[in-house]
Amino acid sequence: MTANKWLISSTLLLATAIAITNTSYGQDLDVAIKQYQQSLVDQNTTGSNVVMIYKKGEKIYHQAVQSGLKGDKPIDETTIFPIWSMSKPITTVAMMMLHEEGRFSWDDEVSKFIPCFTKLTWQNGDTIRPCTQPLRIVHLMTHRVGWTYQKRKNEIDVDGAPDFSFDSIYPNQTRFNDLQSFVEACAKTPLMFEPGSQYLYGPNQGIQGRLIEVISGLPLEEFLRNRIFEPLGMVDTGFSMSPKQRNRFQPLFINTGSLKGFTYLLDQMTYTPGSRAHFGDAGLVSTMDDYSRFCEMLACGGNFRGNEIISPESIATMTKKWSAGYPQEPNANAQLLGHYNGFSLFVLEDPSKKETHVPKGVYGWAGYHNTHFWIDPQNEMFGLFMSRARPFNWEIPIGLRKKVYANVPTP
Numbered sequence: 046m047t048a049n050k051w052l053i054s055s056t057l058l059l060a061t062a063i064a065i066t067n068t069s070y071g072q073d074l075d076v077a078i079k080q081y082q083q084s085l086v087d088q089n090t091t092g093s094n095v096v097m098i099y100k101k102g103e104k105i106y107h108q109a110v111q112s113g114l115k116g117d118k119p120i121d122e123t124t125i126f127p128i129w130s131m132s133k134p135i136t137t138v139a140m141m142m143l144h145e146e147g148r149f150s151w152d153d154e155v156s157k158f159i160p161c162f163t164k165l166t167w168q169n170g171d172t173i174r175p176c177t178q179p180l181r182i183v184h185l186m187t188h189r190v191g192w193t194y195q196k197r198k199n200e201i202d203v204d205g206a207p208d209f210s211f212d213s214i215y216p217n218q219t220r221f222n223d224l225q226s227f228v229e230a231c232a233k234t235p236l237m238f239e240p241g242s243q244y245l246y247g248p249n250q251g252i253q254g255r256l257i258e259v260i261s262g263l264p265l266e267e268f269l270r271n272r273i274f275e276p277l278g279m280v281d282t283g284f285s286m287s288p289k290q291r292n293r294f295q296p297l298f299i300n301t302g303s304l305k306g307f308t309y310l311l312d313q314m315t316y317t318p319g320s321r322a323h324f325g326d327a328g329l330v331s332t333m334d335d336y337s338r339f340c341e342m343l344a345c346g347g348n349f350r351g352n353e354i355i356s357p358e359s360i361a362t363m364t365k366k367w368s369a370g371y372p373q374e375p376n377a378n379a380q381l382l383g384h385y386n387g388f389s390l391f392v393l394e395d396p397s398k399k400e401t402h403v404p405k406g407v408y409g410w411a412g413y414h415n416t417h418f419w420i421d422p423q424n425e426m427f428g429l430f431m432s433r434a435r436p437f438n439w440e441i442p443i444g445l446r447k448k449v450y451a452n453v454p455t456p
Contacts, residue, residue: 074098074106074452081448082110085432085441091415092117092298092307094432095124097337098449099344101425105453116307118295122334125281125293126431127314129327129412133389135273135339136250136325139257139265140186140388141359142272148260151183155252158259161229167191167236180240182256185249186388187367191236192247216251216324218314223321224255224265244368244386254325265323277342277349279335284323286316286330294330297414298434311435327413333431336418340427343420360422363388364408380439400443402450409442417442424455 078096085091095109109120118124143149149158156163156179165176184190192214214231221227231252237245254265261268266284274282286294296307314328322328342349346357364387371381371391383398384391392408393400409419409428415437417430430445 071452074449075108077448077452078106078445079108079110081445082108086110086112086114089300089305090438090441091432091434092296093120094430095120095333096431096445097333097429098453099337099341099427099429100453106449112298114298114307116296117298120295120333120431123281123293123332124295124431125286125290125330125332126295126416126433127312127316127412127414128329128331128336128416129414131331131336131410131412131416131418132324132329133250133326134343134410135269135329136253136257136265137186137363137388137390138273138339138355138359139269139325140253141355141363143257143260144362145356145359149182149256151181151186153182154179155182155185155256156180158256159228159232159252161232165232165236165240167238173235176236176239178239178241183367184241185253185256187386188244188246188249188389189241189368190247190249191238191240191243191245192231192234192249193237193245194247214248216248216314216322216327218317218320218322218324218328221322224251224258224323227322227324228252228255244371248324248326250326250389251324251328254323257325264321265325273339273354274335276352276354277335277338279331279338282329282331282335284316284328284330285318285320287318290330291316295433298432300434301436333429336416336431337427337429340418340420340429344422344425344427346422364390364392364406366392366394380443400446403446404450404455407446411437411439411442413437415441417445419446421455426453426455 082094082096085094092112092114093109096106097104098106111119162180165180166173167176194215214234257268258265296309297311298307316330342354347353347355347360366385368386371384371386381391383393383395385394387408390408390410393403393405396403396405404421404423406423407419407421411417414433414435419442420427428445428449430442
């Protein structure tokens with residue numbers, strides 16, 4: 046099918062802002078954030094989008110801006126988004142639960158639980174060599190493994206950006222039917238360096254998903270449902286969608302030069318109930334209400350309305366400085382100046398580098414189709430932004446935080 050057949054006309058209609066909830070924190074905050082959301086639509090950065098800001102037990106802002114674009118869907122409380130890499134923190138929390146139970150240590154070799162990782166190789170130029178260092182669980186947690194989402198050649202994706210697919214191990218439900226076949230494909234693929242020696246963003250929480258299955262004895266989906274989704278009341282979060290849920294799935298807005306409009310043809314994941322390939326790095330769908338519950342738990346030190354999900358000590362471990370700041374351009378996440386890498390979380394260490402208005406210690410992550418969240422533990426606060434748009438843009442949450450902290454009193 047050609048691009049012309051599926052791309053929807055990009056003619057802008059008058060965008061309207063619709064409040065999902067009333068706000069009572071202050072008119073300045075309400076106006077500043079709503080105008081920012083509208084600017085993202087006006088600049089063709091996103092289609093409809095929704096923001097929630099929470100502080101000390103109260104939603105101080107929660108509104109959607111509807112684009113009015115042909116082919117878009119209005120966002121409401123039931124809208125389902127693919128959250129891509131915002132799956133990673135959920136998988137990390139699952140790993141923290143098993144660690145709290147003493148089921149493994151961070152320095153354990155992954156091959157202790159998944160034997161196919163016993164003999165790995167790494168690629169140095171055109172030479173493939175045996176790894177002299179073992180792959181450890183802590184390497185998976187901190188993206189110090191050596192597998193990446195990107196192809197190793199300079200191939201270009203449909204949106205004109207580097208292709209974020211990797212033929213042999215890119216998480217895909219049509220390529221893999223379960224996580225064991227996925228990890229076996231990973232084990233056969235040479236790393237780009239010795240395990241533990243460098244940072245390289247990649248599908249490591251997908252491997253953690255198989256670890257969770259082996260250690261717990263449960264399918265990843267069942268473990269997450271029993272231990273995280275049901276205790277938090279996350280009723281629409283999962284690796285698949287029913288036909289009724291699919292009717293609530295937000296279309297993808299794409300705006301990259303020659304391509305502009307809304308489509309479902311670039312979904313990449315199938316989200317079909319029959320698949321057992323549940324990728325903990327990128328495979329979940331969720332809603333604003335569901336993911337806000339996960340954020341609330343993190344902002345409250347692991348406690349959700351009186352129920353401890355993980356301990357404060359586990360959150361401290363997740364946000365500890367495990368490695369230095371992010372690599373510079375052209376590497377993924379190079380925009381995160383002044384931040385370091387925790388357990389697949391950015392953590393703000395030096396606000397003077399990029400975000401002078403944001404308190405030190407703020408942490409969070411994002412998803413490929415521009416879903417973003419951050420946690421401010423000092424102020425028991427979180428911000429959550431949901432849309433579905435490409436290309437990915439780190440400046441969206443940075444701009445939003447600027448509006449929030451300019452209008453919300455903090456110590």
